[in-house]
Amino acid sequence: MYRIGELAKACKINNDTLRFYEKNGLLSPSNRSDSGYRLYSEKDKEILQFILRAKGVGFSLAEIRELLSIEVDKANNACADVKELVDAKLLDVEQKLAELTRFQTSLKRLSDACCGGEKSAEHCTILEALESDTSQIRHEHHHYKAH
Amino acid sequence: MYRIGELAKACKINNDTLRFYEKNGLLSPSNRSDSGYRLYSEKDKEILQFILRAKGVGFSLAEIRELLSIEVDKANNACADVKELVDAKLLDVEQKLAELTRFQTSLKRLSDACCGGEKSAEHCTILEALESDTSQIRHEHHHYKAH
DNA sequence: ATAAACCTTTGAGTTAAGTCACAGGTCAAG
DNA sequence: CTTGACCTGTGACTTAACTCAAAGGTTTAT
Ligand SMILES: [Zn+2]
Ligand SMILES: [Zn+2]
Ligand SMILES: [Zn+2]
Ligand SMILES: [Zn+2]
Numbered sequence: 001m002y003r004i005g006e007l008a009k010a011c012k013i014n015n016d017t018l019r020f021y022e023k024n025g026l027l028s029p030s031n032r033s034d035s036g037y038r039l040y041s042e043k044d045k046e047i048l049q050f051i052l053r054a055k056g057v058g059f060s061l062a063e064i065r066e067l068l069s070i071e072v073d074k075a076n077n078a079c080a081d082v083k084e085l086v087d088a089k090l091l092d093v094e095q096k097l098a099e100l101t102r103f104q105t106s107l108k109r110l111s112d113a114c115c116g117g118e119k120s121a122e123h124c125t126i127l128e129a130l131e132s133d134t135s136q137i138r139h140e141h142h143h144y145k146a147h
Numbered sequence: 148m149y150r151i152g153e154l155a156k157a158c159k160i161n162n163d164t165l166r167f168y169e170k171n172g173l174l175s176p177s178n179r180s181d182s183g184y185r186l187y188s189e190k191d192k193e194i195l196q197f198i199l200r201a202k203g204v205g206f207s208l209a210e211i212r213e214l215l216s217i218e219v220d221k222a223n224n225a226c227a228d229v230k231e232l233v234d235a236k237l238l239d240v241e242q243k244l245a246e247l248t249r250f251q252t253s254l255k256r257l258s259d260a261c262c263g264g265e266k267s268a269e270h271c272t273i274l275e276a277l278e279s280d281t282s283q284i285r286h287e288h289h290h291y292k293a294h
Numbered sequence: 295a296t297a298a299a300c301c302t303t304t305g306a307g308t309t310a311a312g313t314c315a316c317a318g319g320t321c322a323a324g
Numbered sequence: 325c326t327t328g329a330c331c332t333g334t335g336a337c338t339t340a341a342c343t344c345a346a347a348g349g350t351t352t353a354t
Contacts, residue, residue, distance in 0.1 A: 037332080079263050079264045104237065107240060122222055
């Protein structure tokens with residue numbers, strides 16, 4: 001049996017995180033000591049590691065709660081159920097990737113068009129691009145590489 | 148001069164968003180009517196569009212505040228200052244991309260290893276991977292493509 | 295003149311995943 | 325027997341970017 005600080009240290013998380021997971025229905029200690037201290041079993045530790053691994057591949061706590069509810073009753077759940085959760089998350093991640101990739105492309109274009117020199121920003125192509133309607137950025141900078 | 152609702156509608160945002168931007172030092176209307184209504188000028192509208200475009204390439208409001216402070220005093224700022232903001236954001240975006248890509252890789256590997264069938268999840272490779280220490284996922288699923 | 299649509303301010307709620315502060319109880323060592 | 329490390333519960337705070345509610349004043353149209 002681990003006390004809260006022992007388990008937290010072993011898994012490199014904060015004691016409060018463990019209390020937080022308990023409050024949010026992810027992991028409750030199997031026992032309490034006479035004086036009310038939380039006592040976690042090996043099995044509890046395994047569940048915690050499950051949670052941390054799931055976090056490590058991008059699952060939110062709400063999603064992990066779903067995974068856990070399947071975990072504890074594998075017999076009455078199908079592979080399909082598990083895979084569905086993974087595939088939904090994958091879609092989610094890919095949508096975020098798509099948005100970030102758009103940001104990256106735009107930012108790169110902005111950065112590349114700007115000379116980055118020490119003279120006045122009065123004609124900086126980045127500011128011009130943000131001021132104007134066009135989403136296209138002119139790659140000719142009238143003081144490009146010059147200043 | 149636009150009243151708040153007119154400008155909001157023209158730019159497809161919520162009235163409250165405009166009030167929020169004002170409270171947060173991003174955009175204050177140039178005028179008020181006798182009865183206290185906000186009155187936005189064409190110039191104000193352009194600043195709002197600047198803000199929305201900057202949001203569109205991924206900048207946070209705090210970052211946009213910095214961009215705006217350069218915008219209003221271009222003469223005393225250099226291209227370098229602007230480019231620095233863009234490059235910092237680019238780095239930021241690329242770090243987030245890296246993390247999401249790691250998630251994507253892991254999730255794909257998990258998904259690919261699971262048969263997704265309708266039989267019991269008792270031996271689902273996804274759950275096994277999350278239960279076990281190994282970050283490697285065995286691609287042999289003892290009921291892979293079978294069930 | 296009255297209803298509808300619009301505006302004002304203030305302040306609270308939302309989401310996610312914790313983190314921290316407080317006041318006090320418990321346990322082991324010396 | 326006292327110190328220090330640990331534990332308890334409750335509840336407030338954090339970040340970001342809004343969004344909504346309430347109570348009331350203004351404008352416009354009919
Ligand atoms: Zn330049
Ligand atoms: Zn520039
Ligand atoms: Zn299967
Ligand atoms: Zn499976």
